[in-house]
Amino acid sequence: xxxxxxxxxxxxxxxxxxxxxxxxxxxxxxxxxxxxxxxxxxxxxxxxxxxx
Amino acid sequence: xxxxxxxxxxxxxxxxxxxxxxxxxxxxxxxxxxxxxxxxxxxxxxxxxxxxxxxxxxxxxxxxxxxxxxxxxxxxxxxxxxxxxxxxxxxxxxxxxxxxxxxxxxxxxxxxxxxxxxxxxxxxxxxxxxxxxxxxxxxxxxxxxxxxxxxxxxxxxxxxxxxxxxxxxxxxxxxxxxxxxxxxxxxxxxxxxxxxxxxxxxxxxxxxxxxxxxxxxxxxxxxxxxxxxxxxxxxxxxxxxxxxxxxxxxxxxxxxxxxxxxxxxxxxxxxxxxxxxxxxxxxxxxxxxxxxxxxxxxxxxxxxxxxxxxxxxxxxxxxxxxxxxxxxxxxxxxxxxxxxxxxxxxxxxxxxxxxxxxxxxxxxxxxxxxxxxxxxxxxxxxxxxxxxxxxxxxxx
Numbered sequence: 001x002x003x004x005x006x007x008x009x010x011x012x013x014x015x016x017x018x019x020x021x022x023x024x025x026x027x028x029x030x031x032x033x034x035x036x037x038x039x040x041x042x043x044x045x046x047x048x049x050x051x052x
Numbered sequence: 053x054x055x056x057x058x059x060x061x062x063x064x065x066x067x068x069x070x071x072x073x074x075x076x077x078x079x080x081x082x083x084x085x086x087x088x089x090x091x092x093x094x095x096x097x098x099x100x101x102x103x104x105x106x107x108x109x110x111x112x113x114x115x116x117x118x119x120x121x122x123x124x125x126x127x128x129x130x131x132x133x134x135x136x137x138x139x140x141x142x143x144x145x146x147x148x149x150x151x152x153x154x155x156x157x158x159x160x161x162x163x164x165x166x167x168x169x170x171x172x173x174x175x176x177x178x179x180x181x182x183x184x185x186x187x188x189x190x191x192x193x194x195x196x197x198x199x200x201x202x203x204x205x206x207x208x209x210x211x212x213x214x215x216x217x218x219x220x221x222x223x224x225x226x227x228x229x230x231x232x233x234x235x236x237x238x239x240x241x242x243x244x245x246x247x248x249x250x251x252x253x254x255x256x257x258x259x260x261x262x263x264x265x266x267x268x269x270x271x272x273x274x275x276x277x278x279x280x281x282x283x284x285x286x287x288x289x290x291x292x293x294x295x296x297x298x299x300x301x302x303x304x305x306x307x308x309x310x311x312x313x314x315x316x317x318x319x320x321x322x323x324x325x326x327x328x329x330x331x332x333x334x335x336x337x338x339x340x341x342x343x344x345x346x347x348x349x350x351x352x353x354x355x356x357x358x359x360x361x362x363x364x365x366x367x368x369x370x371x372x373x374x375x376x377x378x379x380x381x382x383x384x385x386x387x388x389x390x391x392x393x394x395x396x397x398x399x400x401x402x403x404x405x406x407x408x409x410x411x412x413x414x415x416x417x418x419x420x421x422x423x424x425x426x427x428x429x430x431x432x433x434x435x436x437x438x439x440x441x442x443x444x445x446x447x448x
Contacts, residue, residue, distance in 0.1 A: 008254065009195055041157075043194035044254070 004030045004049040009042035012052060054113040056227050058279060059209050059271065061092040065113035066275075067106045068223040075134075075221060077376075078246050079341040082239070083223035086134055087275045089213060090117055091206070094184025095124040099204055099213050100275055104137035111145065120146055125181075127188065128154040129215035131161040131200040135275055140166045153181065155192045158200035175202075178265075191265070193217065193258055195251050210270035217258075218287050219243055220277030230282035238347070239277060240287060244294045245350040246343045250381040252295040259292060297383045299353040301448040302331040303440065306345060307358030308338065308367045313392030313424050314358045320430045321356060321390060321419075324437020330354075330444050337369040342376050349377060353444045354386040355412065357403045361393035366402050374406045386447065387412030388440050390419040390433070397422075413447075415440050 001015040013019065013033075018026040019040055024033055030049065038045055055063040066087035072080050086102040088110060096118060102110045114120045123146045128136055131154075139162070143150065151173045154162060159174040175181070175190040182188075191203040196217055204213040220239035226232040248255060262269075272280040272287065280287050305322045309315035318334045325332040330353075335345055349355055355377075359370040366374075387407035391399040400418040407414055419436045421429045 008251065009199070041194075041199050042254075043192070048253070 001029050003052040005052045006039045006042060006044050007048050007050055008044040009039060011039050011041040013049065054109075055090070055116050058089070058227075058273065058281075059211060062206075062209065062211065063090045063092075063113075063117050064088070064227065064273070064279070065090045065098075065110060065117070066100075067102050067109045067113070069103065069106065070223050078221065078343040080221040082221070084221040084276050085223050087273065087277075087279075089273060090114060090123075091183060091186065092118060093186050095182075096122055097125050097127060097183055097188070098123050098142075099127045100129055100135045100215070101126070101138045101142050103134040104141075107138040107141050110138065110142075123150070125150055126152045127204050127213075128152050128158055128162060129202050129204055129213060130198060130275065131158055131165060132198060132216070133165070135215070136162065136165065140168055140170070143170060153188075153190070155190070155194075155200050155202040157192075157194060157198075158202065161198070161200040191262070195254050196258055197248055197251055205267055207267075210268045212262075212267065212269050212272045212284075214272050214274050216247065216275055217255075218272050218280060218291065219274035222277040224278070226278055228282065229278055229280045229286075232278055236278055237290070240290065241294065241350065242343065242347040243276070244291065245346045246380070249294075249297075249346070249350065250379065252297060252381075252383075255291055255295045259288060294350060298351065299384055299448070300331065300351050301329070301444060302352045303354035303356060303444060304345070304348050304352050305332065305334040305356045305358065306337060306370075306373060307334065307391075308336070308360065308369045309358075309392075310360045310362070310367070311392075311424070313421060314360050314390070316425050316430065317390050317392060317419065317421060317433045318358050320425075320433035321358075321437035321440070324434040324439075325354070325356070325441040325444070326437075327434075328438055328441025328445055330441045332441075337373060342373050345373060346377065346380060349382050349385075352385070353447055354388070354440055355382075355407075356388045356390070356440060357407065358390045359399040359403060360391055361397050361399040364396050364398050366399050370399070370403065374403070378406065378410050382410065385410070385412045386415060386440065386443050388415040388418060388436070390421075390436065392421045392423065392425065394423060413443075415443055
């Protein structure tokens with residue numbers, strides 16, 4: 001599973017850890033995050049992420 | 053001078069920092085101000101505090117309006133220390149348990165700045181807080197320019213307290229845009245170029261969000277510099293323009309030099325660029341501060357960079373400005389490299405690598421001169437300048 005980096009603030013989405021505070025359980029692929037998911041650090045949308 | 057009643061019952065109780073000349077690496081020849089706003093209603097609110105060291109002046113200003121102990125609540129729009137540095141001492145003075153309203157990220161970040169217990173109350177976009185006759189509405193503005201940043205809107209008075217947004221590092225006797233006129237715009241531009249440029253796409257979204265929320269704005273009160281009341285739309289329009297990174301038919305030639313050879317090249321390149329009808333300025337790195345260079349980069353179409361090769365590397369000042377520029381993510385630029393060298397001559401290649409990383413459209417190959425340029429080399433620099441100028445003309 002690929003990690004994705006936020007091009008706005010540098011946060012890295014690691015699918016192994018997910019984003020449990022915002023409803024993404026560990027093991028959730030970046031592609032499977034809902035469209036309205038935003039970067040937990042800066043609020044950027046999924047379109048602002050790039051594969052690490 | 054302070055406090056200033058900016059609207060009925062609303063006061064700027066902030067302070068001028070006349071003497072600061074280096075604001076975390078940003079040159080501030082006119083100093084700056086740390087604005088803080090006191091709202092007198094059934095509940096008394098203080099929006100933002102000031103940098104540590106200015107708390108006595110803050111309390112002096114507040115005391116001219118009301119006993120500081122009567123303040124009921126604080127709004128912390130931004131965690132950065134120039135606005136929160138005195139927060140813990142303010143709470144100690146007005147009452148440790150009184151609420152501090154901040155964004156969710158503000159709650160987290162204030163907790164990482166101040167280890168003592170504060171009564172932090174996290175608020176979300178659209179959440180309202182009644183002061184009695186007036187209502188505050190909060191608007192999270194993550195990464196404009198920290199994760200914790202937020203705006204606070206006072207709907208009855210149509211005032212937007214915009215934290216660092218729309219600010220300028222400027223200390224003066226003027227407090228409003230109508231008092232200073234267009235002389236404030238270069239300061240606002242410098243602030244945008246050095247603090248906000250890398251968040252340009254978020255700023256556009258934020259302005260859309262404000263429009264969607266239907267907020268009517270009669271006055272914008274940033275935490276630095278003057279207040280926009282005559283024409284708040286003017287600075288909003290400027291922000292949209294700067295966020296689009298619109299460029300002019302303009303180039304800057306940044307360089308450092310050890311024995312004037314790279315300087316000679318810079319001046320000839322600038323002459324060539326100018327011959328193509330492009331506005332150009334050579335900027336010697338030991339004369340120009342990095343933050344003033346970024347202000348010029350903002351609307352320049354081309355950034356031409358020159359460095360001598362020192363010990364197989366860039367001259368250190370070039371590494372400074374290129375690192376700084378890369379972080380601020382300028383877009384839509386043409387780039388080119390040049391430099392004099394004695395033996396190995398790596399600098400031009402290293403500059404080109406940096407410019408490529410920044411996605412500049414490179415005019416290559418760059419120009420290298422072995423030791424001191426002769427007339428034929430200066431002619432080549434001039435021609436290189438014309439080639440750059442021509443590319444700028446085509447792109448403009």
